[in-house]
Amino acid sequence: MTANAQYRLAARPVGLPKPTDWQYTEEPVGEPGDGQFLVENQYVSLDPAMRGWMNAGKSYLPPVGIGEVMRAAAVGTVVSSKHPDFAEGDIVHGVFGVQKYAISDGKGVSKVDTSLAPAPMHLGTLGNTGFTAYFGLLDVGKPEAGQTVVVSAAAGAVGSIAGQIAKIKGCRTIGIAGGPEKCKLLVEEFGFDAAIDYKAGDIRGQLKEHAPNGVDVYFDNVGGEILEAVLARLTRGARVVISGAVSQYNSETPPSGPANYMQLLVARASMTGFLVFDYAARYPEATADLAKWLQEGRITSRETIVDGGIAAFPETLNGLFAGKNTGKLILAV
Template sequence: MKNEKIMLAERPKGLPTKDTFRFENEDIKEPSEGEILLKTLYISVDPYMRSRMNDKESYVPPFKLDEPLNGGIIARVEKSQNDAFQEGDIVTGRLPWQRYTTTDGDGLQKIDESIAPLTAYLGVLGLTGLTAYFGLLHIGEPKENETVVVSGAAGAVGMVVGQIAKLKGARVVGIAGSKQKIDYLKEELNFDYVINYKEDNVLASLKEACPNGVDVYFDNVGGSISDDVLSLINKFARIPICGQISQYNKEEAERVPRLQPLLLTKSALMKGFIVGDYADGFKEAVEELGKWVRDGKVKYEENIIGGFENVPDAFLGLFSGDNLGKQLVKVDE
């Protein structure tokens, strides 16, 4: 058998295309002493990966040309020469986009399907849920009866943010881009108000949705949507900056309003964050998220596409707004 992998073929200018990726085959490397052979089961595709395709410094190193891309993966141990892992163990970690990986196991975590479905460990119980948890609770700090606005509200992070804010007694306004997403946020997650940015006048809708202004803005998208939300922030507002998906495919940075006078006059806090900043608290956060999920207080959605050959399409779908919730690719059973 051969090991199929997905390489970064070129650095995209603007929106990536299928030419950005290249499939290659190689022999499967047998594990030596201290190593394990993993078989990929699920691959997570995420918006932040677009910025890693650029050859510029960021909070994580850029992908290298002519090498496999990598990200969150769930895999099964097929062979083990490492006492810490047994054949059949299910693990998650940051791994390359390929069907099989031989590794020393560093950075991998074993997961237990009896606690939650495997895919939850790439979503609500993985870095996605942790991003929502720490960004909202440690930066946003929502209080009862405050107004929390979430952009990208039907994405994997946004929907968890909104539900946690509701648990804290806040009034939640979501911004999303399709009728399906709007209906889901209203009917399934009980958001108080939802705005369709593709059809509604965003600023006018925000003024209607937030008559008392905005106390917390969880920013997943950036761009003009964020400009509109920020124009309505209250004094002492908190603004976690999680993502800027509206900007990832732009070849030149947009000219934006200077925010310092606004932040000054409103005594507001705007803070970017990386979930790894809060690694010391991961265990406790996963326990609390897990309890909320088991109790039905936090729901989650997954958009799972089958087939390793469809990983590039799943990634490209992130930028056309195809996914409701977490975007995953099922490689194998």
């Protein structure tokens, strides 16, 4: 009998998840029942949002329960099926969890077209990551050609794509990331017009230098002091897109809100949150655009694939919060 390997949530973390917040389990793989199939995960998606799912309390999704397999999107291969729409050998995308095998009823599962791009990219640029950048920037941020777009966590999975889409739309793009290496990558690989190294300090001064006429669209993945700094430089009618707040997710003190949010009034600006799931009906539109831009070489997709199997999950996830990856962070099973 095949053995499954899983990471389950053992305790609700305070701050950065500790090894004791996880439970590694091995158990026999079950048999799919009627209308179900068994998938063998090949790639598990690691996302900042996972940290939020580990907290108690109401949010846009229910928290992962203590003892439950950690929630995660994954791409895998169907290895046996009693489901009419999925056959052995199909490569599929779904919320299969941090485990080697999953049984699924097909809800929320889609087949992956590996002729468009290799499988891991369907967790990144051609998956929810890319869709988050696409709809957040275009639908919420509404950038116009010639405007200045600032993106935080710009070397990350969502940020690197958001910046490149803004560039395609004719905007001046400024990426914010930590350290000279990432900043070099922003300009040389992802085509940002300028990069700001937040670890070098004086974020406001750097912003003033690179966005002398202000910021029309800010795509925020981080919150905290970077959000504060950008709010102080908004143009009239600017749009702040709230995509994430990774600087706050592992904070052991209460999160901090933007103390200068009244800049929204001074600038007649808006700050809007969104969730990619709401755009599910329009994923094909995003896929078509993103695949075309990839093919034309107008978008560079980066994946950091960690080849450690399920066992490497806790450490790899913490690496995400330490900013060790560039582009999409994926665990190869």
